[in-house]
Amino acid sequence: MALIKDKSYRIDLAFGYDVNTVFNAVLQGAPTAGFSVVNYDTANCIINLSKGMSLFTWGESLTVMMGVIPDGRTGLTIISSSNLGTEFAARRQNQKNAEALANQLCMMLPGQPQVPPAGSSYR
Numbered sequence: 001m002a003l004i005k006d007k008s009y010r011i012d013l014a015f016g017y018d019v020n021t022v023f024n025a026v027l028q029g030a031p032t033a034g035f036s037v038v039n040y041d042t043a044n045c046i047i048n049l050s051k052g053m054s055l056f057t058w059g060e061s062l063t064v065m066m067g068v069i070p071d072g073r074t075g076l077t078i079i080s081s082s083n084l085g086t087e088f089a090a091r092r093q094n095q096k097n098a099e100a101l102a103n104q105l106c107m108m109l110p111g112q113p114q115v116p117p118a119g120s121s122y123r
Contacts, residue, residue: 008081009094
């Protein structure tokens with residue numbers, strides 16, 4: 001039996017805005033990018049999103065986590081995973097989902113987001 005490789009996709013960004021502003025931008029921007037807000041935890045700065053089934057997938061789930069990194073910016077991680085995980089196009093679809101949300105946030109939060117420095121942790 002062959003092992004199925006992880007088909008999830010992850011993007012890490014850092015924004016020069018406070019964590020509450022970024023949190024609210026995700027909540028407001030997710031529907032515009034095609035995602036439904038499933039639930040969110042303001043205390044831990046975690047938002048769970050979903051995208052329905054399509055011709056190629058059984059739907060995807062996105063988890064957005066954020067917090068303050070040592071340089072004072074808000075670090076944000078987007079992880080997109082397939083609901084079933086065995087679809088042929090899952091990896092590419094997960095990449096498209098994460099990039100769509102990241103692009104929406106970049107439009108809503110002007111300024112150049114950056115990849116957080118190596119070793120930065122906000123969890």
